[in-house]
Amino acid sequence: MLQRTLYDKLWDDHAVHAEDDGTTLLYIDRQLVHEVTSAQAFEGLRLARRKPWRIDANLAVADHNVPTTDRSKGIDDVVARLQIETLDRNCEESGIVEFRMNDPRQGIVHVIGPEQGATLPGMTVVCGDSHTSTHGAFGCLAFGIGTSEVEHVLATQTLVAKKSRNMLVLFNGRPGRGVTAKDLALALIGQIGTAGGTGYTIEYAGTAIEGLSMEGRMTLCNMSIEAGARAGLVAVDETTITYMRGRPFGPGPAYWNRAADYWRTLRSDPGARFDRVVEIDASQIVPQVTWGTSPEMVVPVDGRVPDPDRERDPVRREGMERALTYMGLEPNTPIESIRVDKVFIGSCTNSRIEDLRAAAAVVRGRRKAQNVKLVLIVPGSGLVKRQAEQEGLDRIFRDAGFEWREPGCSMCLGMNADVLLAGERCASTSNRNFEGRQGAGGRTHLVSPEMAAAAAIEGHFVDVRRWR
Amino acid sequence: MDKFITHQGIVAPLDRANVDTDAIIPKQFLKSIKRSGFGPNLFDSWRYLDVGEPDSDNSGRPLNPDFILNQERYKGASILLARKNFGCGSSREHAPWALCDYGFKVVIAPSYGEIFFNNSFKTGFLPIVLPESQIDRLFHEVFAFPGFRLTVDLQAQTVSTGDGTAMPFEVDAFRKYCLLNGLDDIGLTLRNAEKIRAFEDKRRLAQPWLFGAIV
C-alpha cells in the first residue's frame, strides 16, 4: 500500500464523497463556536428553516468580546453585550452546549477545546477562527473557516473542501535554554514568509518537536496560519496520550484503550512523500522579536532592526519602510534597546499554564520597570487561572505590579476594553503584529512569554538567555 | 447568493503586499451581528484620519486624501487590484462582506490568504489570481490611465483590457458552477444527506467516543 502522511490519513478518514476533480465532502467531528463569527450563521439557518445536523458535535464559548475585569456586573459595551447575548440565545434555542461568561470553564476557544477533551486525536475540528490550527497539535485535522462555512457545518456536518499539499517542517536538534515553541514558530515564519505555507498542511516533526510538551506543540501549530498554512499537525505520541487522560469530554474508561490504540496509528508512514520539506536546526535558534507589522518581519533578539536600503525588491522595500514608520523605529536599532510601554501575556498562542509558569519563573521576586505602564496577564481559561492561583503564580505577578485578569482574548485583538493607545509599544505573546491589531496606532512586538516577562521587568527587550 | 457571470468596472490599485483582514475591516466592526453595512468601514484605518467606532456617523469623518479609494479618479471602482498574500490573517468573513458592501465585485492579486480566498466565493465575490508580471503591468496601466477599466468574464475565465488583451485565469470548476448559477452550497450538499448519514453511522461504530460526548 502507498505510504501516507498523517494528513493523507486524516483526509481519507473523513472523505464522505469525492468528485473527479478532487472536490471532497469532508465529515466534521467537532465544531467550536464563538460569538464573533456565528451570529450570521445561526441567522442563515433560521432563514432557510434548517436545523443543526448534530448538536453534540458543537461546543460554544464567548471569548473575543468578554471583559477581563470584574464580570459580575455584566458587560458595559452594548454592541459587545448584544453579540454575546445572541450567542447565548442561539445556543439555548439549538441545544448546543455553551460555557457562558461566568462558567469556570470559560476561556479562549482554542484553549478550552483541548483542555476539555473536546478536541481529540483523529478528529476533524473546525471553528470560525483562523487559529483553529492550534488543535492540530493533537494529531487531528483542524482549520479555520468563515461564517458561511460555520453555517454549512451546522446544517450538514460536512464541508466542501479540496485537499492541500503536504509540507514537512523538521526541527532537528534541541533548542537551547530560553528558546521556546514560540521562537520556533517565529523563526520558521521568518524563514519561509507569511505565505510560505499557503496551499499546504504543515506537519511538524524532528527531535525538537518530540521534546515539546502539548502546550508547546499547540503554540507552534497555532501560528501555522501566520505561515500561510490553514492547518498544522504533530503526530500522536505518548505525550499526546498522557495529556488526553481524564479529560471531561474524552473517551472515558469504557473506550480508553480502544481510542488510545487507534490514536497511536496517527503518524506519517515511514517514507511517506511530502511536496515540500523545510529543515531547521533548532539548536541554532535565538529568542525572536518581531520589529514590523507582519509576523515575517522578525529578527533574533541579539540582532538589529533591518535597513530597507539593503532590500532589492521594491515592493518589499516599500513594505519595510511603511512598517518602520508605523512602528516608530529607525533602521539598525539594536533590538535590546527598544523600550516598551505595555506588556501582554495571553492569547491562544501563549496563555496556558506552562506559559504562565515560564513567565512567573522570570518575574519571581522582581518588579516591573517604571516606564512600563501596564502588564496584563490574561490566562487562557478559567481552569488555567485556577491552576495558576493554586500554584501561587498570581501572587508573583501581582507582587511585580502586573495585573491578573479574567480569561479571554483580551489585548490579542482588543475587541474589549484592553487596547493599546496610538503610539504605544507592546511586548506581546500573541500571534499578530498587524497595524492596529491591538488598538488603532498601537505597536506590537511578538515574543515568547519569558521574553515578554523580562521586557516588563527591564522596560526594554532583553535576551533571556543571558539575563537573570 | 447573487449570480456572477461577467463584470466590467473601474479598477482601484492597492499597491501593498500582505494586506491583512484586520486592515480590510478592523475588529471593532466585528461586533455586528449582521452580514451587511460594513462598506463604509472597509479599510477604515487607512481611509479615515480618525478612529471609527461601530456607531460612528461615517459621512462626517475626516478622509485621508492619500488613500486610493478617496481619490476622485477611482470613484465607483468595483475591481480591486492588489499585491501578494491579499487577505492574509483571520477567518472573518466580514472582510469579503465589507469589500462587497462597498461595491467591489472582483479582486485581482498574485496570491491570497487561503481562508479569505475561500470565503470570497461564498459571498458571490470573485478573487482572481494572475501572475506577478501581469499584475505589475496592470499596476502601471491603472496609474497611467485615469478611468482604467477591466472586463472579467467568468464563463470564459478571462480578464480583458480595453485594447482587447485577454488574460486567462484559473478557477475551480465547482466554485465556478456555484457562482455562475448563484447556488447556495448547503442545498447542494444536502442532496448527499443519505451518504453523510451512512458515513456517520459507520463512524459511530468505529469510534463511538466521538459521539454523544457533549450534551
Ligand code: SF4
Ligand atoms: S486569542 Fe487572539 S488569535 Fe486567539 S482566538 Fe482570540 S483573538 Fe483570535
